[in-house]
Each structure stands twice: as C-alpha cells, then as structure tokens.
Amino acid sequence: MAYRTLTMHEDIFGLMGTIVNNQYRVDSVVGEGGFGVVYRGWHLSFECPIAIKCLKIPPHFTTEAKGQFFESFRKEGQLLNKLSNKHPSVVRVYDFGVTGTYAGTDAPYLVLEWLSGVDLATEMARRGRPYTEKEALLLLRPAVEAIAIAHGMNPAIAHRDLKPANLYLVRGDSDDSLKVLDFGIAKVMQEGDTATQLATRTSSGFSAFSPQYGAPEQFMSKRFGATGPWTDVHALGLIMVEMVTGHSALEGETPYEYAHAAMSGERPTPRSRGARVSEGMERLCAKALSLHPRDRYGNAQEMLTAMDEVLRGARGQRGKRESRAKEAMDRVAATSLGVETYVPGSHPQGSSTTMPVSHSVGAAEPVEVGQGTVFGDQVRTYVPDTLEASGQEKVAKKVRGKLSNKWAIAGIGGAGVVGIVAMLMMAIGEKGEKKKGVETPVVVASAENEPRLEPASPEPQPSKPAPAVKRCPEATSLPSGYVCIEPGTFVMGSPASEKGRSNNEDQHRVTLTRAFMMKATEVTQGEWESLMGDNPSYFKACGGSCPVEQVSWYEAIAYANALSKKEGLEICYRDGEKEYDKSSASSEREPSWPKGLACLGYRLPTEAEWEYAARAGTTTAFYTGDITNPTGRDANLDRAGWYEENSGGKTHPVGQKAANGWGLYDMHGNVWEWVWDRYRDYGQGEQRDPLGAQTGVSRVLRGGSWYYFARHCRSAFRYYYSPDYRFNYLGFRLCRSIP
Numbered sequence: 001m002a003y004r005t006l007t008m009h010e011d012i013f014g015l016m017g018t019i020v021n022n023q024y025r026v027d028s029v030v031g032e033g034g035f036g037v038v039y040r041g042w043h044l045s046f047e048c049p050i051a052i053k054c055l056k057i058p059p060h061f062t063t064e065a066k067g068q069f070f071e072s073f074r075k076e077g078q079l080l081n082k083l084s085n086k087h088p089s090v091v092r093v094y095d096f097g098v099t100g101t102y103a104g105t106d107a108p109y110l111v112l113e114w115l116s117g118v119d120l121a122t123e124m125a126r127r128g129r130p131y132t133e134k135e136a137l138l139l140l141r142p143a144v145e146a147i148a149i150a151h152g153m154n155p156a157i158a159h160r161d162l163k164p165a166n167l168y169l170v171r172g173d174s175d176d177s178l179k180v181l182d183f184g185i186a187k188v189m190q191e192g193d194t195a196t197q198l199a200t201r202t203s204s205g206f207s208a209f210s211p212q213y214g215a216p217e218q219f220m221s222k223r224f225g226a227t228g229p230w231t232d233v234h235a236l237g238l239i240m241v242e243m244v245t246g247h248s249a250l251e252g253e254t255p256y257e258y259a260h261a262a263m264s265g266e267r268p269t270p271r272s273r274g275a276r277v278s279e280g281m282e283r284l285c286a287k288a289l290s291l292h293p294r295d296r297y298g299n300a301q302e303m304l305t306a307m308d309e310v311l312r313g314a315r316g317q318r319g320k321r322e323s324r325a326k327e328a329m330d331r332v333a334a335t336s337l338g339v340e341t342y343v344p345g346s347h348p349q350g351s352s353t354t355m356p357v358s359h360s361v362g363a364a365e366p367v368e369v370g371q372g373t374v375f376g377d378q379v380r381t382y383v384p385d386t387l388e389a390s391g392q393e394k395v396a397k398k399v400r401g402k403l404s405n406k407w408a409i410a411g412i413g414g415a416g417v418v419g420i421v422a423m424l425m426m427a428i429g430e431k432g433e434k435k436k437g438v439e440t441p442v443v444v445a446s447a448e449n450e451p452r453l454e455p456a457s458p459e460p461q462p463s464k465p466a467p468a469v470k471r472c473p474e475a476t477s478l479p480s481g482y483v484c485i486e487p488g489t490f491v492m493g494s495p496a497s498e499k500g501r502s503n504n505e506d507q508h509r510v511t512l513t514r515a516f517m518m519k520a521t522e523v524t525q526g527e528w529e530s531l532m533g534d535n536p537s538y539f540k541a542c543g544g545s546c547p548v549e550q551v552s553w554y555e556a557i558a559y560a561n562a563l564s565k566k567e568g569l570e571i572c573y574r575d576g577e578k579e580y581d582k583s584s585a586s587s588e589r590e591p592s593w594p595k596g597l598a599c600l601g602y603r604l605p606t607e608a609e610w611e612y613a614a615r616a617g618t619t620t621a622f623y624t625g626d627i628t629n630p631t632g633r634d635a636n637l638d639r640a641g642w643y644e645e646n647s648g649g650k651t652h653p654v655g656q657k658a659a660n661g662w663g664l665y666d667m668h669g670n671v672w673e674w675v676w677d678r679y680r681d682y683g684q685g686e687q688r689d690p691l692g693a694q695t696g697v698s699r700v701l702r703g704g705s706w707y708y709f710a711r712h713c714r715s716a717f718r719y720y721y722s723p724d725y726r727f728n729y730l731g732f733r734l735c736r737s738i739p
Contacts (some may be wrong), residue, residue, distance in 0.1 A: 012037060014056050014102030019044070021097055024052055024111055033165075038112070043094070044665060048092065049114040054107045070098065073108045079157055080110075085697035086153075086722035091115065091127035091145035091168070091179050115179060117171045120239075130246040133270075137307050140243075144236060144307065145179045148300035149725065150183060151229040158228050159183055162235035163213040164242065190532035211258035212250055213238050216291055219259040221709070224292065229299040237288030238268070238305060244281070245273045249289075265291065266575075305412040312649040370578055377630040441489035458475050471738055479567075482517040483663040484738065486723040490612050491619070493682065493716050498621055500630030500711025504718055509686040510608045514597055518605060518613050519581045521654035521665050522547040522673060522733045523559065531562055532582070538728035545653040547671045547731040553699045553723035554585035556674045556732040563734070564601035588724045597689060597737050606736045607718075608690050610702045614668075614715045616661040621714040622668055623660040630711035637710045641669025647706035650727075668713040671731035674702040679720035698722055704727035 015571040016039070032038070045051045047620040056075070057066060077096035084093045090144045095111040118126075131139070150157040159166075161182060169178045171393070209218050214270035215234035217224035241249035249268040250261040261268070266288045266294040270277045290296045318336075444499040493507035526544025529535045536550045551559075557573050561580050564571050573580040573591040580591040593599070597606075605613070614623065620629035625636035633645045639658045642651070677692025677700045687698050692700070698720040704713030707729050711717065721730070 001239060012056075013107050013237055015039060015054065015099070015107075017208040020052065020099045020109065021095070022051060023095075026052060038098065039123075043111075045299060051112040051114050053110045053112060054099075055109070055508060058104075059109075068110065070106075073098075076108065079155075081149050081331070082697075083157060086149050086439070086725060087142075087146040088119050088720060089177070090150070090183065090700075091144040091177050091181050094437040115168055115170050117169045119165045119181075120167040120169060120178070123169050123247075124164060124243065131274065133241045133244055133277045134311065136240055136243040137281075137311055139178060140167075140236070140240065140306060141304070143180050144300050144304050146180050147232055147236070147545055147725075148304050149722075151232070151299040152301060156229060157183060159232050159235075160218075160227055161209045161213075162232050162239065163210050164239060165210075167239070178298055190569045197670075201217075211251075211262075212248060214250075214258060214262050215293075216263045217293055219262055224263075228293070228300045230293040230296045232300060233288050233297045233303050234293075236300070237285050238704050240285055240288070241268055241270050241273060241275075243274045244270050244277055249273065249709065263291070267291065278310065278313065280313045284310055308649070358634045448636050449644075457572060471665070472517075473738070478483060478517055480735075481520050482736075483514060483520050484517045485609075485613050485662060487512045488612070490617075492608060492687075494621070496715065498714070498716070500621070500709075500717075502717065503612045504681055506679070506682050506717045507597060508682055508684070509614070511686070511688045512609060513610055513689055516597075516605070517738060518609075518662055518664060518735040519733040521733050522671055524548060524654055528559065531566065539651045542651050545652065545655075547654055547666070549651060549671050549728050549731045550726045551674075551731060552585065552588075552726050553674045554588055554591075555582075557591050558582050558585040559732075560602040560604060560734055567602075569736075570595075570599055570602045584722040589606050596691060596711045600737055600739060602734045602736055604676045604732060606676055606689075606701065607675045607700050608671065608687070609735060610675050613664055614660065614703070616664065618661070618715075621716070623715065624658060624668075627710060627714060634710040637668060638711055641666060641704070641713055643713050644707060648672060648728075651706050651708070667703055667715070669704050670706055671703075671729050672708075673703045674717060674730065674732040675700050675702055679718070701730065 010032070011029050014031075016028060017026065019025050020041075023044055025044060026039050027042060028040045030038050030040050030051075037052050039052040039054070040046075041050045041052045057069060073096070076091070079095045081096070093110055094111040094113070096109065098108050100104045103108050109358075147162075149157070159180070159182070162180075166181045168181055170179055212220075213235045214232045215224075215227070217227055217231060221227070238249040250258050251268075252258040252261050261329075264620075266272065267286060269282055269286045269289060271282050274657060282305075287306070288296055290304060297306065302358065331394045472486055478484055489509060489511040491507050492510045494501040494505040495507060518672050524545055525537050525540065525542070525548045527537050529549040530543070530709075535548070536555075537546070539546060539547050540548055560580055561571050561573050562582075563569075565579070571579050572595070573593055575581070575584040575589050575591060580589075584591065593603070616623050620636075622634075622636050622640050624640040628634050628636060637643060638646055640660075641657055652668055654670070657666060659665045677690075678694075678696040679698040679700050680693035680696060683690075699722075701719040701721060702717070704710075706715060712719070
C-alpha cells in the first residue's frame with residue numbers, strides 16, 4: 001500500500017492519543033492508502049513499536065454489505081495471522097478487531113509489526129536505473145516464496161493487489177529483505193462491493209486492485225474467468241518487467257488504458273520493452289504474463305521453480321567463464337614451469353577443483369564479473385586459494401594466486417612473462433611455508449555404505465578455557481558420527497560491528513550446564529530413507545551422503561523419536577499420551593517435551609546449543625574467521641560451507657568442507673537446520689539452559705544454506721519458518737543429552 005504523509009488534522013478516524021482494545025496506544029499517523037490509514041503505535045504489553053492499520057469502509061456499501069465486510073474481515077484476519085507465522089517475508093499480524101471512532105462509526109483494524117524501510121516503488125524511483133535480472137530475481141525470491149505458501153494453504157490465499165508499493169524493503173545492516181503487505185484486503189473490499197452491487201443493482205466503479213498491475217481477469221472476468229493465485233503470478237510478472245526495464249510494464253494513464261494494455265495480445269515481456277535479458281528470463285516473464293490464466297504458472301510455487309531454473313542457468317554460464325579463465329591461468333603457470341603439454345582441466349592424481357572464481361581471459365570487450373574485470377588478455381581479479389593440489393600444480397596454484405593477489409594487473413606476454421617468472425621464483429623460494437586454512441575432510445564409505453568422516457585438521461581458533469569438570473565420556477563410547485560438547489558459558493549473538501548482522505542478534509551471555517553429543521553432520525538422505533522408508537528430498541540425484549531436505553520441523557521431531565526407539569533409548573517427544581511419530585507429524589500436531597534436557601534420547605538441539613556448538617569457542621562470524629563479503633564471495637566461508645556463491649545451486653555431500661574445532665561439519669551452509677526453539681527476540685540478561693519461547697508458532701532455523709548469502713550462514717544469524725514448512729534447503733541434525 002502506498003502511503004502519503006498526513007498531518008495531525010488528517011487523522012480521519014480520530015484515534016491519535018487513544019488506546020485501542022486496552023493494549024495498543026495510537027501515537028501518530030504515518031500514511032494513508034486507498035484502503036486505509038496507518039498509525040504508528042505502541043504495544044503496551046510487549047513494550048515495542050507497532051503499526052496499526054485501520055481500513056476505510058467505502059461510503060457506498062449498504063448495511064448488508066458492511067455486515068458481510070466485517071465477517072469477511074474476521075475470517076481473512078484469522079488466515080492472515082496464520083500466514084504471517086509461516087514465512088518471515090509476510091508482515092507479521094499480531095491482532096485484528098474493530099474499534100469505535102470519534103465519529104461514532106466502527107473501523108476494522110490490524111495490528112502489524114513495525115517495519116523500518118521503504119516500499120519497492122519508492123526504492124525503484126530513488127534508484128533511477130533498472131535491476132539486472134539476477135538482482136531482480138534474488139530480491140523478489142523471498143516474497144515469491146511467501147506468496148507460494150499463501151497459495152498452498154487450505155483454503156488458498158491470493159493477494160489480488162500485488163504491486164511494488166505492497167512489497168516493503170526492510171533495511172538491514174548489509175542488505176534489504178522484502179516483505180509482502182496487505183494480503184487478503186483486496187478480496188474483502190471486493191466482496192463488500194459485490195454485495196452492494198447485488199443489493200442496489202448499480203455499479204459503483206469501485207476497484208479493489210491497482211489497474212497499473214491488473215490482470216485481464218480483473219478487468220473482464222466474463223471473458224477470462226475468476227481471479228486466483230494465477231492473478232498474483234501475472235502481477236509478479238509485471239513487477240519483474242518493471243524492475244529490469246526501469247519503467248511500467250503496462251503503458252497508460254487511465255484505468256481504461258491500463259485495461260486495454262492488460263488485455264492486448266501483445267504481451268509486455270522484458271525484451272518487448274527493450275531490456276536485454278537471458279532467454280530463460282524472457283520465457284519466465286512471458287509465461288507469467290500470458291493473456292489467459294490457463295497458460296500461466298498456476299501458482300507462485302510453479303513460478304518460483306521457474307525462477308530458480310533461470311538463476312541456476314545464470315550460475316552455469318558464470319561457471320563456464322570461470323573454467324575457461326582457470327585453464328588460461330594454468331597454461332601460464334605450466335609454461336613458466338616448463339611443462340611441455342597442458343591438457344585443459346587436468347590435475348595431478350588426488351587433486352580436486354572446487355569452484356574457482358577466476359574469469360575468462362582474452363575477451364574482446366571488458367567483462368565485469370565477480371570481484372574482477374577482464375580487459376583483453378589482461379587479468380584483474382581475485383582467485384581464492386581453493387585448489388587441493390600436489391606437485392607442479394601446487395606451484396601453478398601459487399603463481400595464479402600471486403598473479404591476482406600480489407599484482408593489481410599483469411599482462412600476459414612480454415614484460416608480463418618477466419613478472420610471472422619473478423613470482424614463480426618467489427613461490428618456489430617460499431620453502432617450508434605452511435599453508436594457511438583448514439584441510440578439506442574426506443568422506444569415506446563404510447562397510448554399510450554410509451559416510452564415515454576422517455578427522456579434520458582445523459586451523460587453531462581462540463577458544464574458552466575448558467570447564468573445570470569434564471562431563472564427556474571417552475570418544476569410544478559415543479555413537480558413530482557424534483561428537484561430545486562440554487558444558488560452558490559463551491556470548492550468544494553478534495557484535496554491532498559484525499558485517500551482515502541483523503537486529504535480532506543482541507549479544508548476551510548464555511551458560512549451558514549439561515554436556516551433550518551432537519551429530520557431526522546433517523542427517524543424510526541415506527540415513528533418513530533407511531529409518532523412515534522414504535526420501536522427501538528434492539536433490540535425490542545428489543545421493544545418500546547428501547543432507548536430507550524438504551523436511552518439516554514436525555517430521556524432524558518424528559525422526560528423532562524413531563531413531564531413539566530403534567536404538568532402545570528414551571523417547572523425548574510426546575503426542576499427548578503416545579509417542580510422537582510419523583502420523584503425528586502428518587497431522588502437524590504440536591509435540592510436548594516433558595523431560596526437557598533431562599531426556600537422554602535423540603532430539604533437536606536448542607538454539608543456544610546449536611550456536612555454542614557452531615562457534616566451537618570462536619567469536620568471529622564463521623568458525624573459519626570474520627565475514628568479508630556479506631552478499632558475495634567470502635573466502636573464509638568458502639572453507640567452511642556451501643552457500644549461494646559456491647554451491648552451484650544445489651546441496652552437496654556432507655563433510656566436504658572444513659570441520660570446526662569441535663569436529664562438526666556444515667554448520668555454515670548446505671541446508672538450514674531446524675532447532676527446538678520457537679522464535680522470539682532474545683530476552684535481557686544472562687540466560688541458563690534456555691529453551692526458547694513458551695508460546696508462538698514459528699520455529700527457529702540456523703546455519704544458512706546452499707541458496708543463501710554469506711551473511712545468512714553466520715554463526716549468529718537467526719531465521720524462522722512455520723513448523724509445517726518444507727523446502728529444498730531445510731534439513732536438520734540431532735543431538736543427545738549426556739547423563
């Protein structure tokens with residue numbers, strides 16, 4: 001909803017200075033849209049700022065229509081409250097109701113979370129230039145994901161008034177996140193108007209959607225059918241086109257002109273509006289903007305899948321450029337070493353290549369990629385030290401590193417060869433230099449064909465002194481694949497200076513009084529299938545040693561109980577009088593945890609246990625060091641986890657990256673990991689064995705994933721979803737309390 005600034009005299013409901021429902025103090029008017037007025041308020045119980053949105057009831061509504069409006073508002077409010085707890089990209093709804101006004105009328109209101117930022121329409125106008133297709137897709141993706149959840153609910157919730165003004169950019173420390181506003185309001189307004197038309201047999205000209213972002217069926221339902229999720233798909237297509245072109249997809253100035261443009265046979269795709277986009281992006285928008293709803297994506301989930309395919313295609317093209325660039329660098333190094341024959345892509349036996357980020361050499365025009373730029377046969381780039389090599393390849397690797405790190409720009413040929421030789425001598429002369437970083441662990445198949453993790457050699461990290469009393473048993477008595485974590489005290493959260501931090505990471509001291517054992521890796525597809533008899537994962541082709549994903553929080557709880565039962569251990573979670581099992585998870589019933597941390601069976605870690613274990617005594621953003629690039633390639637994270645910049649758009653076998661100092665793998669990236677806690681802001685003061693909020697819906701996720709940025713993979717980053725949510729970047733790992 002686009003808002004305009006109001007003065008105190010334009011408080012049309014007369015609510016400023018009043019207290020609504022004995023809970024919400026109304027402080028000031030912050031904006032007005034076609035459907036309502038937004039106030040800044042204060043939640044007297046939570047002691048935090050809130051937004052209070054009061055809806056305008058159109059004056060032409062009949063008494064009967066107003067009654068229907070209030071009933072529809074009540075039902076939509078209940079659905080909206082449920083939806084806002086399912087995904088963080090939907091603005092949270094705390095309460096709704098009806099309040100009296102100074103004029104003696106009733107005004108329906110919503111109590112919403114207070115957002116600090118700007119709507120996408122304002123941001124696009126301020127920006128003054130189009131987004132690249134990757135920028136547009138990545139920015140919109142969380143919002144489309146949230147809309148997909150709404151479309152998948154029973155009954156489905158369609159927005160019906162999606163537009164840039166209803167997408168709100170919440171300002172973060174390093175980047176912005178997008179939230180969807182005003183779900184359900186257009187439907188309520190339209191139903192009230194329809195009831196009035198039936199009663200009066202007149203047309204008011206009232207519109208419950210914005211014509212500039214309207215779909216054909218919103219202008220002419222008799223020809224194109226009813227509105228629904230496909231209507232939101234059309235609006236998202238229009239928004240994408242506007243983002244990559246810099247101007248509105250539908251051309252016009254009046255509702256009639258917008259209607260004509262929306263129903264035209266010439267569809268407003270990016271290329272038809274002058275944008276240079278990939279073939280995949282053009283196809284994505286063309287399908288979303290199909291004239292007939294039957295030819296579009298049926299819902300936002302189908303559109304989201306197509307968006308991911310376009311993004312994976314973009315990554316694939318980048319990977320090809322990077323591979324060509326590495327081969328060029330290797331030729332230079334091989335020539336300097338006197339190697340007679342160079343085979344592209346060849347490496348000494350036992351070496352491996354992991355997503356180098358050097359870029360193509362010899363381009364006719366400057367090509368801007370990653371952290372460097374290529375000009376003809378000159379290279380100016382950064383090549384992270386990601387190759388495990390031996391023999392001559394080690395020296396070649398050092399040459400590549402010095403070509404990019406020691407020199408700002410090095411010509412290949414002429415004086416450039418002299419520079420290469422000099423750097424080669426420097427590389428050869430660095431005898432005895434110990435390689436910094438963490439060695440890549442090896443996954444070895446056991447007799448049962450399950451992954452077995454060889455010990456890693458992590459780089460030393462600062463850690464807290466060991467507790468005076470050791471509580472961990474001998475390693476030989478631990479279950480295979482588990483490590484024991486001693487109790488201790490640590491600082492949870494992130495400092496204000498940490499790049500990429502969010503405002504829900506306030507630092508506070510936490511003491512864990514119990515030792516616990518934690519699985520060294522995320523639960524794998526092979527482990528899940530062996531115990532549960534199925535494999536819900538999207539990336540099945542990745543194999544049995546890859547993390548299981550598309551698992552809800554409820555299903556993770558059921559898995560923990562099933563494993564405890566199989567091994568004859570205490571069952572931690574209950575469904576009333578019975579054990580929590582697959583049928584409990586299928587019914588999405590809320591489990592109880594009667595004994596809490598005293599239960600000795602398998603369970604999910606608490607949020608505090610997870611962060612304590614992930615840090616392994618470190619205080620930096622990652623256990624491999626500080627964060628250097630919150631939304632791009634980060635050398636420290638490259639050593640520890642799979643994330644947006646190095647994953648290739650998929651999960652990877654567990655244990656391939658460096659373990660932390662306590663022997664845990666993939667605590668940064670690969671898949672998000674469910675923990676026990678309900679989401680809430682951290683409380684004040686020091687905490688002891690915290691278990692999270694006692695009430696609420698959303699459950700916490702930790703660790704980041706293959707699809708998310710470096711900032712999301714930090715030890716302190718907190719995410720949350722509804723416990724019934726499943727996606728191909730959601731997994732888990734287990735732990736057990738030590739007696």
